[in-house]
Amino acid sequence: MQSDIFAKRKKDSLIFFSLLIVVTVGSVVITQYDVSKGFTSLLKAFIWGGSNFYPDGKSLTILPDVLRKLWDTILMSIAATTVATVFATLLALVGSRTTRMNRVFSLVARGIASLFRNIPLVAWAMVLMLAFSQSSITGYLALFLGSFGFLSRAFIETIDEVSNDSVEALSATGASYSHIIFQSVLPSSLPQMISWILFMIDTNIRDATLVGLLTGTGIGFSFDLYYKSFNFHAASLVVILIVITVILIEMVSNTIRRVIM
Template sequence: MKTNPMTPQRFFRQRRLRLSVVLLILIGIYVLSMALVNFQAWDSISKIPAGLIWLFTNFIPTSRSISYLGPILYQLWRTLLVAISSTMVASLFALIFAILGAKTTAPTPVLRWVIRFGASLLRNIPVVAWAMILLFSFKQSDFTGFLALFFMTLGYLTRAFTETIEDLDAEKLQALQAVGANYFQCVFCGVLPEAASTLTSWILYMIENNLRDATLVGLLTGTGVGFLFDYYFKAFRYDAAGLIVLLIAILVIILELTSNRIRRAIA
């Protein structure tokens, strides 16, 4: 019995039909959601130009903003240190957990599933939620912000490191085991050298990400440049608040450029 082959025209027609159906479903969900929450989309869109005009009128740093530069740079430096320290400590623990939780290096299946579950739990709790939870125990301090970033980063990097290790060529580990290498020799001679470049890239990425998150956490913990932004904003010193946003953007760009150079150097 002959079957009609799938012609290119029929293939693309079916793809367009599926895409149209998915698009209609998404539009229907959007319209239904707006109706349920009584969201006036067009009214909000019409206010965007006025909002942008107010933003660029009030948040532009002026000559008066220079007088706030000293405290801003000091708090920005503290925020950067919290972001870097929390990332580095979390990456150390994440590497240990990833080695114990990856399929190719896990000592037991039970330990692997426990580590995977713990990592998923940690990374699926937003950093703001971590800050609010820890705020009751550790009050407003840099240590509270450090812990909030640490727990979120630990879950995220454990998952990323685990997948990186599992993507390595398993034949190299089998070859080391065949010549009599023990567990630690397989890890330190077979896994870490191969994964070092990718692991470093993940750590650099999390430092950039944690700098942005540390600013938000500072709003809750009353520390760092986030607290200073909140203070200036509530005091109607919008030019100083705009200077903070500008300096954060510059610092993030510098970190990204530095990270890219490090990645190219170790690639």
């Protein structure tokens, strides 16, 4: 019996990798991608980066301005995530099967969460630019809406995983809906929800760079400005600071996760 299971898994894996190879080869043929040229270009890119894309003494003079823009980007990312958390929590309580008050409202809430979750952040930024042009509010709203969609869906699934035993026990004692939420559902879901919030902050700091390229704000705009003016030394300084910031934020997030989980 165990040998049959092993053989079936081996067969399924072989089929999967065969299909993957066929799709890869087909994509290369259809797009007429030159694989050898791609690898040689990659090598040239690394050589050019090592020769031109590094901070020099002159680029360090802009460090205070870059750090200020980076700080603004971090604050915007945190603000967008925290405000989105409030709205996502409310929508998740309505949409979750554990806490829903009405089946129709639950379906609508899940539909809203799925809709917002599946619209790319870049699409939000481009649509919002039509209404607010290139401004800080455009970047903030793009991050907020993207965070709202992701967190709503994540919170719904997290609350759905909460055991119904405690909910049923409180309901049997005549506890009100608010007591069930604040004494059972949220305390049980909070560690995982905090983990999702930290992940979203980490992700938003990365995405804020791309949003800044489109909306002309924050650290992304600084990189775009220096890069398009061929000031590659300053642009490389921006990239290095972004990488360092993301690594530090991730280290802090992982530490908090280990404490709360």
